[in-house]
Amino acid sequence: MKPKLTREELEQKIKELEHKILQFENTENQYRYLVDSTTDSLYLVDEQCCYIFINSNHIKRLNLPIDKIIGHSYNEFHSAEQSRQFAEKVKEVYSTNKSVQDEHQSPRDNGFFLRTFSPVRKSTDNKEIIAVAIVSKEITDRRLIEEELRKSEEKYRLLIENSNEAIFIIIDGKIKYANFQTHKIVGYALEELSLLSFINLVISEDRDMVLERQESCLQGENTSVNYTFRTTDKKGMTHWVETNSVSINWDDQPALLNSMRDITKQKRTEARLFQAQKMESIGTLAGGIAHDFNNLLMGIQGHASLALLNMDPQNANFEHLKTIETLVMSGADLTKQLLGFARGGKYELKTVDLNLLIQNTSETIGRTKKEIKIHRNFQSDLWPVDVDHGQIEQVLLNLYVNAWQAMPGGGNLYLETKNVFIEENHFKPYITMNGHYVKISVTDTGVGMDEKTRERIFEPFFTTKEMGRGSGLGLASVYGIIKNHNGFINVYSEKGQGTTFNIYLPASAKKDTRKKDKLANKNEFLPKGAETILFIDDEPMILNVGREILNTLGYTILTAEDGPKAIEKYKLSPEKIDLVILDMVMPEMGGGEVFDELKKINPEVKVLLSSGYSLNGQASKIIKRGCVGFIQKPFTIHDIASQLRKIMDKIETSAKSPSE
Structure with missing residues (x-):
């Protein structure tokens, strides 16, 4: 049994207790001062979201006396949605024993707040939570700055992503950022580019020059450099590009900011x-x-x-x-x-029927070269031309011999004549004025030519034949004679795909019975239509001019610049598309492959094949698979109008005929 305290001892104990109470009051005041002096709202809630403690800053926000807040639930002062979100965070803290955060917009003043929910644990048991402390920090200014920054970034991102130029960043030889136009030119996705050295996209002959220019920019010798070089895309195609490089700092590293445009067409x-x-x-x-x-x-x-x-x-x-x-x-x-x-090769001009001249000369070659099968397709009302009979005969014989030599094992020779009206802007720089021309096409199914050979075939003394078998003047004289007759000649050819020479000679005015007023109003006599046509071609210029021509003729036009897009468009409404005009030669997906996919969607699809090549080789194979016709580029509005109407009328007649 403890001894009884004396009066003096009791008084001493009382003094000690009073001192401790005073210390506790001072400490509490210090803590209260600390939590009240912050600009943040700070409060404690229990598991039922009832307020246990609240600092003065939050009292001001709620604008209520403290006795109306302490012991009351959060949902008494906030909306149902706000209360639901708040309760979820409190529940998460109790279940995980970890702090969580959220961003919250107050409906009172539309201000933004970052709230941190933290567990308040029992001093004797670190795992037991007795309350949740919430610190609510206003971040309205920060959010406004972030929004302005986001808008600014979005604006510049749109400018860069929609630029017609490729824009990309190079660090240590690798592309670290690239816009969509970069992908279009080189064909690689950004993920793929980041794994490649940029210099590997440059053809070997240009690499030293490119490295030298880029290094001079990085070393500060030039603030920016402009240079032109050739790149190879993912498909192996070569592009000429013009590039400007500027030295910058990117992610604290020296880098090159590059803007590049494709100048291949130029x-x-x-x-x-x-x-x-x-x-x-x-x-x-x-x-x-x-x-x-x-x-x-x-x-x-x-x-x-x-x-x-x-x-x-x-x-x-x-x-x-x-x-x-x-x-x-x-x-x-x-x-x-x-x-x-050379100029000056015409000797005696006469008005000539080219159908008769081609018939006679081709019969001569046919009798001597029996391994060649000749196919003739002559326009019956062919316009006459004023030419030197002997010179044009020489042209034809040179082309026949050239075709025969390209088919050592025999083959097919296609001869075609056609009346055409040519506009200057379609054939620059070959002609300087619009006019009526007679077109001669000479097509073989021989070995064809590569691009380098095509570029030089009209040069004098250039020949692919072995020494002693050719002078190299045959096609050079063909070029000169046609040019001297104010005409022009072009060639389409690929290795293993044969060759087509197209000759255009001005029609004669001597026996031209067409009246000027008839020509002036020729659009009135064009056969027109109202059907829907899907026009597929990989050349934007052809798509644009084709759309204009077909719209003028009254048709509703859908266009696609490649095979996959054409197939997607056709899938959407095959029943509404009456006819497809399909280009034979396109990148990624050729005309034959597109035709097969269209047939899978609709076995009855009507397709008119179009090509710069004549009807031979690949084109004839596609025709045999079920195309309704073939038209050779460049075609006139009269050509396409007439052919479309014939096809559409035939389709309409077939549809009206009773099924067997």
Whole structure:
């Protein structure tokens, strides 16, 4: 039993207790001052979301006396949705014993708050939660700044992503950021690009130059550099690109900001212009050489003739001089071809029926080259042309021989004539004015040509034949003769796909009975329609002009620039599309493959095949699989109007016929 305390001891104990109470009151006041001095709202709730403690800042926000808050539930002062969200967070803290956060917008003033819910644990048991402490920090200003930043980033992102130029960042030789246009040019997704060295996209011949320019920019020798080079895309296609590189800092690393645009079409146009200028220069040179060479031949011929006068045929030199005469004639034949290539090769102009001329010349080649099967498709009312009969005959024979040599094992030769009206802007730089032309197409099913050969076939002395088998003047003279007749010639060819030469000669005005007023109102006589057509072509220029032509004719037009998009469009409404005009040669998915997919969707689909090649090889195979027709590019509005109407009328007639 403890001894009883004396009075003095009791008084001392009382003093100690009073001191401790005072200390507790001071500490509580300090804590109260601390929680009240913060600009944040701080409060405690129990598991039922009833307020246990609240600081002065939150009292002000609720705008109620403290005795109206303590012991009352959160849902008494807030909406049902707010209360539901709050209760979920409190429940999560009690169940996980961990702090959680959320962002909350107050309906009182539309301010934004970051709330942190933290467990308040029992001092004697760290796992037992006795309350949840909530610290609510206003972040309205931060949210406004973030929103402005987001809008700014979105604006610049839209500008970059919708730019017509490829924009990308290079760090340590790798692409770390790229817009959509970059993907379009190189064909790789950003994930793939990040694994490749950029320099590997550049063709080997240009890599040293590109590395030198980029290094000079990174080293500060130039703030920005402009350069042109060639890249290879994922499909192996080569693109000419023009690039500007600027040195920047990206993620605290030296980097290159690049803007790049595809100038492949521009380069091709420049190449065509250069080729035309080169052919013009070579033609002038060839004409001069032929003129001087003819003078030399005349001298040789004259002297040989004089020497042969009164010479006894038994003379030892007689046969030598006769051989010289024969060689002079061979030289003269060569100069005729050179003059044909050069300007001034026309000798006697006559109004000629090309159907008859082609018929006669092709019969000649057919009799001597029986391994070749000749197919003729002549327009019956072909316009006459004013030409030198012998020169055009030489052109045709050169093309026949060229076709025969391209088909050593035999093959098919397709000859076609057609009246066409050509507009200047469709055939720049070949013609300088609109007009009526007669088109001759000579197509073989031979070995074809690669791009490098196609670019040089009209050059004098260029030949792919072995030494002694060709002079290299055949196609050069063809080019010169046609140009000298104010016409033009182009060629379509691919390795293993045969070759098509298209010749355009101006129609003669001498026997042209068409009236000017009839030409002026020719649109009134165009057969038109109101059906729906899906027009598929990978060339935007052809899509645009085709759409305009077909709209003018009254048709409803849907367009697709490649096979996959065409198939998707056709799937949407096959019953509404009356006809598909399908380009034969397209990237990714060729005409044959697209045709097969369309047939899977609708076995009765009507397809008109279109191509820059003549009806041979691949085109004829697709036709046999069920196309309703074929039209060769470039076609006139009269060509397409007439053919569409024939097809549509035939479809309509078939639909009206009773089924068997």
